[in-house]
Amino acid sequence: MSEFLQQLLNGLSLGAIYALIALGYTMVYGVLRFINFAHSDVFMVGAFIGYYAGKLVPAGTIWGGLTVLAAAMLGCAVLGMTIERLAYRPLRGAPTLNVLITAIGVSLLLEYTGQVFFGAAPRNFPALFPVKNFAVGGLVVSSNQLLVIAVALGLMVGLQLIVYHTRIGTAMRAVSLNPKAAVLMGVNIDVVISFTFGLGSALAAAGGILYALNYPSIDPLMGVMPGLKAFVAAILGGIGNIPGAALGGLVLGTVETFVSGSPWSTYKDAIAFAILIIILLFRPAGLLGRFTVEKV
Amino acid sequence: MLKVTDLSVSYGAISAVSGISFTIEQGSIVTLIGGNGAGKTTTLRTISGLLRPRAGRIEFLGEDLTRLAPHQIVARGLCHVPEGRMIFSNLTVDENLTMGAYLQTDPARIARNRDYVFSVFPRLQERIRQMAGTLSGGEQQMLAISRALMGSPKFLLLDEPSLGIAPRLISTIFEKIVEINRDHGITILLVEQNANLALEVSRHAYVLETGRIVMQGESRQLRADPQLRATYLGG
Numbered sequence: 001m002s003e004f005l006q007q008l009l010n011g012l013s014l015g016a017i018y019a020l021i022a023l024g025y026t027m028v029y030g031v032l033r034f035i036n037f038a039h040s041d042v043f044m045v046g047a048f049i050g051y052y053a054g055k056l057v058p059a060g061t062i063w064g065g066l067t068v069l070a071a072a073m074l075g076c077a078v079l080g081m082t083i084e085r086l087a088y089r090p091l092r093g094a095p096t097l098n099v100l101i102t103a104i105g106v107s108l109l110l111e112y113t114g115q116v117f118f119g120a121a122p123r124n125f126p127a128l129f130p131v132k133n134f135a136v137g138g139l140v141v142s143s144n145q146l147l148v149i150a151v152a153l154g155l156m157v158g159l160q161l162i163v164y165h166t167r168i169g170t171a172m173r174a175v176s177l178n179p180k181a182a183v184l185m186g187v188n189i190d191v192v193i194s195f196t197f198g199l200g201s202a203l204a205a206a207g208g209i210l211y212a213l214n215y216p217s218i219d220p221l222m223g224v225m226p227g228l229k230a231f232v233a234a235i236l237g238g239i240g241n242i243p244g245a246a247l248g249g250l251v252l253g254t255v256e257t258f259v260s261g262s263p264w265s266t267y268k269d270a271i272a273f274a275i276l277i278i279i280l281l282f283r284p285a286g287l288l289g290r291f292t293v294e295k296v
Numbered sequence: 297m298l299k300v301t302d303l304s305v306s307y308g309a310i311s312a313v314s315g316i317s318f319t320i321e322q323g324s325i326v327t328l329i330g331g332n333g334a335g336k337t338t339t340l341r342t343i344s345g346l347l348r349p350r351a352g353r354i355e356f357l358g359e360d361l362t363r364l365a366p367h368q369i370v371a372r373g374l375c376h377v378p379e380g381r382m383i384f385s386n387l388t389v390d391e392n393l394t395m396g397a398y399l400q401t402d403p404a405r406i407a408r409n410r411d412y413v414f415s416v417f418p419r420l421q422e423r424i425r426q427m428a429g430t431l432s433g434g435e436q437q438m439l440a441i442s443r444a445l446m447g448s449p450k451f452l453l454l455d456e457p458s459l460g461i462a463p464r465l466i467s468t469i470f471e472k473i474v475e476i477n478r479d480h481g482i483t484i485l486l487v488e489q490n491a492n493l494a495l496e497v498s499r500h501a502y503v504l505e506t507g508r509i510v511m512q513g514e515s516r517q518l519r520a521d522p523q524l525r526a527t528y529l530g531g
Contacts, residue, residue: 180382183366
C-alpha cells in the first residue's frame with residue numbers, strides 16, 4: 001500500500017510537469033489550430049534561464065527560487081511572443097501544414113542555437129529551493145515534489161482565473177470557439193494570439209524549472225522527450241481543452257511512473273503510449289474533448 | 297453616413313466586386329440584392345474590415361475605414377451580422393450576448409442593451425440558459441442580431457437574415473429589423489437573396505450583378521420595375 005502511495009505521489013509530481021507543458025500546446029491549438037512544436041524548446045530555454053538566473057540569487061532559499069521561477073516565466077513569455085510574431089504571424093491564413101513545418105524549423109533553431117550558446121554537454125542544475133525529505137508513515141516525500149505540485153496547482157488555478165474571469169480570457173475563449181465571430185465582436189485577434197503564446201510559454205518555463213529541479217541535468221535537447229509526452233498528454237486530454245490538458249498530463253505521468261516501478265520498466269514509454277492509443281481508440285476526441293456539430 | 301466610392305475587391309486574380317459606389321443616409325434601411333456570386337457578401341465583409349479592397353474608399357461618418365482592422369471598425373459602431381449567423385454554439389444564449397458586449401465598458405449601458413434585446417426577441421429570454429447550438433435556425437438568427445445589438449451599433453450590416461429559416465419566422469425577423477431601425481434610428485444595410493422581402497422593408501435598393509451595380513433607386517419603384525420583377529421577383 002505504501003509502495004502504491006509512493007508511486008502515486010511520484011507520478012503526480014511528474015504528471016504536474018507534463019500538465020504545465022501540455023497547457024501551452026492545448027491553448028495555442030485552441031486559438032490557432034496548429035501544434036507549436038517549438039514549445040518543448042521554450043521549456044528548455046526556461047530551464048537555462050533558471051540555470052543562469054540561479055547564479056545571481058543565493059541558492060536554497062525560497063525567495064531566491066521564486067525569483068528565478070518568475071524570471072524564467074517572464075523570459076519565456078517574451079520568447080514565445082517573439083516566436084509567434086516573427087515566425088507564425090506572417091503565415092496567418094496559410095495552410096496549417098506550412099505553419100507546422102515552420103514550427104519544426106523554429107524548434108530545431110532553438111535546439112541548435114542552444115548548443116552554440118550553452119554547449120551540448122549536460123550541466124548540473126542548482127538546487128534553487130531548500131531541499132528536505134520528510135518521512136510520512138512509510139512514504140518519503142521530498143520538498144521538491146511538494147514544490148512541483150504546489151506550483152503547478154497554483155499556476156493552473158491562476159490560469160483558470162485568467163481564462164474564465166478576465167476580459168482577455170473571454171476573448172481567448174471566443175477566438176477558440178469561432179475566430180471569425182470573435183473578430184466581429186471587436187476582439188483584436190493579434191493581441192489574443194500573442195497573449196496566448198506568452199501565457200503558454202510562461203507555463204512551459206515553470207515546467208522547465210520544476211523538471212530541472214527534479215532531474216538536475218540540463219542540456220539543449222532536454223525538451224524533446226518531455227515535450228513529446230506533454231503533447232501526447234494534451235491529445236489524451238482532448239486537444240484545445242484546458243482542463244483536459246491538465247488531466248492528460250497527470251494521467252500520463254502517473255502511468256509512466258507506475259510502469260517504471262514495475263518489472264516492465266524498460267518498456268515504460270512503450271506502455272504509456274500503448275495506453276494512449278487504446279484510450280484514443282475508444283475516445284477519439286480525448287478524455288474531455290468532444291466533437292461539436294455546427295448548425296448552418 | 298456610409299459612403300462607398302469605386303470599391304473593388306478581388307480574391308486573388310478573381311474580381312468579386314468591380315468599382316461599386318453607393319451612399320447610405322443615417323436612419324435608413326438600404327438593401328443590396330442580387331443572385332449568388334453577385335458580390336453582396338464580399339461588399340459587406342469589406343466594409344467590416346474582414347476583406348481588404350483592391351481599390352476604392354469606404355467612409356463611415358467621414359472617416360476612412362479601409363485601413364482599419366475589424367475590431368477597430370466594430371469600436372466605431374459598425375456591427376456585422378454574418379451570413380450563416382456564426383453564433384458561439386457551445387456557449388449559452390446569455391454568454392453569446394455577453395460576447396456581443398465585448399467592447400462595451402459601461403455596465404448600465406450593457407444592461408439597457410440586454411433589456412432592449414429581450415423586448416425585441418422575448419423568445420431569447422426564455423432560452424437564456426440554453427446552449428446556442430440547440431436553438432432553431434430562426435432563433436439563432438435572432439441571437440445573431442441580438443448579439444450585434446449588444447455592441448450598441450450605430451450601423452448594422454445584415455447578411456442574408458432569411459437564409460435557412462422557417463418561412464413563418466422570416467416575416468417575424470423582418471418585422472423586428474424594421475422595429476430596430478425605427479426604435480433606435482440604427483441605420484441598416486441589408487443583403488438579401490429574397491428580393492421581395494428586402495424591397496418591402498427598405499427605402500433604397502441597389503441591384504448587384506457580377507460585382508457591378510446594374511440598377512438602383514427607391515425600393516418602392518424598383519418593385520414595380522418590369523425588368524427587375526422578371527429577374528428577381530419571379531415575374
